[in-house]
Amino acid sequence: MDGRAARETPVHLRLTHRGRVVFGTIGTLLTAGVLALLAALGATSASASAEQSEQSFSTVVAAPGDSLWGIAESLDPEGDPRDLVAELVTLNGMDGSGVQAGESIAVPTRYADAPGVIPAQ
Incomplete structure (x- = not known):
């Protein structure tokens, strides 16, 4: 080798x-x-x-003096309003949680039968 x-x-x-x-x-x-x-x-x-x-979404029309917190409480009285307010802000593309009287606010479809909700067309 x-x-x-x-x-x-x-x-x-x-x-x-x-x-x-x-x-x-x-x-x-x-x-x-x-x-x-x-x-x-x-x-x-x-x-x-x-x-x-x-x-298409069901909507709620904000009345004078309404807030997203109040709308969330009326849609789901048993649930935590903070969660629904956050969901409404995201769903509607809002910058904050303020609403104006007469403003249409889209709500999740699970609340279509809640009082004050306008069903989707």
């Missing part, structure tokens, strides 16, 4: 300019593919949101 085989130095790989271009292109294509996939998923979510916004 030859003693040189055991003492050979390891081979170092060196990337040429063309190799760097190839690996850079592969990385760019992978990144672009991931971004395209995320964009497609975002478009699917946006269309689902648009379909949800086209749904």
Whole structure:
């Protein structure tokens, strides 16, 4: 057996300019593919949101002096008004919890039979 085989130095790989271009292109294509996939998923979510916004909801018309807290208590006297107020704010895209007299407020469909609720058309 030859003693040189055991003492050979390891081979170092060196990337040429063309190799760097190839690996850079592969990385760019992978990144672009991931971004395209995320964009497609975002478009699917946006269309689902648009379909949800086209749904009809039952509504309550705020009377003078009404508040979301009072509306929540009248819709669900047994429940915690804080939870329903938060749900009403989210459902209606409100910035805060203030309401104006005559304002139509969408309510979750589970309260369609509550007193003062106008059913969806």
